[in-house]
Amino acid sequence: MSPFDELEQVRADALDALTACTTLPALAAWEKQYLGRKGQLTRLTRAVGTLPKEERPTFGKRANAIKQELTAAHEARLAQVKQEALSKDLAQGAVDVTLPGRPVALGHLHLTTQTLRQLYAIFAQMGFEVYEAPDVELEAYNFDLLNIPAYHPARDMWDTFWVRDEPHSEARRLLRTHTSPGQIRAMRERAPQPLRVILPGKVYRYEQITTRSEHQFYQVEGLAVGRTITMTDLIGTMHQFAELFYGAGRKIRVRSSYFPFTEPSIEIDTDCILCGGKGCSVCKYTGWLEIAGAGMVHPVVLQNGGYDPAEWSGFAFGLGVERPAMMKYGVKDIRYFYGNDLRFLRQF
Numbered sequence: 001m002s003p004f005d006e007l008e009q010v011r012a013d014a015l016d017a018l019t020a021c022t023t024l025p026a027l028a029a030w031e032k033q034y035l036g037r038k039g040q041l042t043r044l045t046r047a048v049g050t051l052p053k054e055e056r057p058t059f060g061k062r063a064n065a066i067k068q069e070l071t072a073a074h075e076a077r078l079a080q081v082k083q084e085a086l087s088k089d090l091a092q093g094a095v096d097v098t099l100p101g102r103p104v105a106l107g108h109l110h111l112t113t114q115t116l117r118q119l120y121a122i123f124a125q126m127g128f129e130v131y132e133a134p135d136v137e138l139e140a141y142n143f144d145l146l147n148i149p150a151y152h153p154a155r156d157m158w159d160t161f162w163v164r165d166e167p168h169s170e171a172r173r174l175l176r177t178h179t180s181p182g183q184i185r186a187m188r189e190r191a192p193q194p195l196r197v198i199l200p201g202k203v204y205r206y207e208q209i210t211t212r213s214e215h216q217f218y219q220v221e222g223l224a225v226g227r228t229i230t231m232t233d234l235i236g237t238m239h240q241f242a243e244l245f246y247g248a249g250r251k252i253r254v255r256s257s258y259f260p261f262t263e264p265s266i267e268i269d270t271d272c273i274l275c276g277g278k279g280c281s282v283c284k285y286t287g288w289l290e291i292a293g294a295g296m297v298h299p300v301v302l303q304n305g306g307y308d309p310a311e312w313s314g315f316a317f318g319l320g321v322e323r324p325a326m327m328k329y330g331v332k333d334i335r336y337f338y339g340n341d342l343r344f345l346r347q348f
């Protein structure tokens, strides 16, 4: 038999055999026998090399056509057999079509993501755009350019995850210990234009994990740079944030503080959302909860960002994400955020 005749023979055999297939396993076996990698059609197609050169294209074309025909026939038969099986099940009452469908289990956003999005929405109302900066940061951006010199205690290696522990250099990289390096990146990109951004993201500290502190957590930093920005703008922005996040009628209080990258620096508290200022265990009986560290951008930092401090001023603030969520929802242990326990996550 010539290879051409063999091809036609395989086609005829296959189509006959297909009609005889009445179950899904039989159809699978058929597919393997004729169309599979070691199937009859494949084996014949490989025989093309033994043919005279001028016959090869015709043979190849015919083999392909048969393959397509058989594939289509198999699909049609498969659909037919499935339909027959379903009808049979229905007739026997094996499928109860009155049962409700199986619900699709939908997940939802993590509490941290929900909180971040609330913060984005609140600051978007006040004209802040979201600016993302890298998690793996240069030492210069994380410290030097933010007016944190090499001898500053924050440089202590116990606080920092170094990517490479080399001697102090501009090229040395670390996992950012705060979102503030994004300030320099945003300013250098936008200077000398006015700027209003929030910088969200994860930060990393080489620290003991406790119920109140994790070695990784989120921060949202805010930065506004303009020609007439004053401390009043900062306090107004923080008050607005407290009311939108914790609820209308919130009071805030400002305490003086110190950060290397702001001058003057302040800390901002809101009256305790749980006791309303009377004093409880959450506010440690002070009636106040700390919500942000903030201040006027230090002239050195403005300059490093590309703004002339004689003409420009700005404010910056840093908010937690997990801590405010803990206060708002009464979460007692920060470790739940990364514990991947669905019993915790499903509550929000």
Ligand SMILES: [Zn+2]
Residues within 6 Å of the ligand: 272, 273, 274, 275, 276, 277, 278, 279, 280, 281, 282, 283, 284, 285, 287, 288
């Ligand atoms: Zn309280």
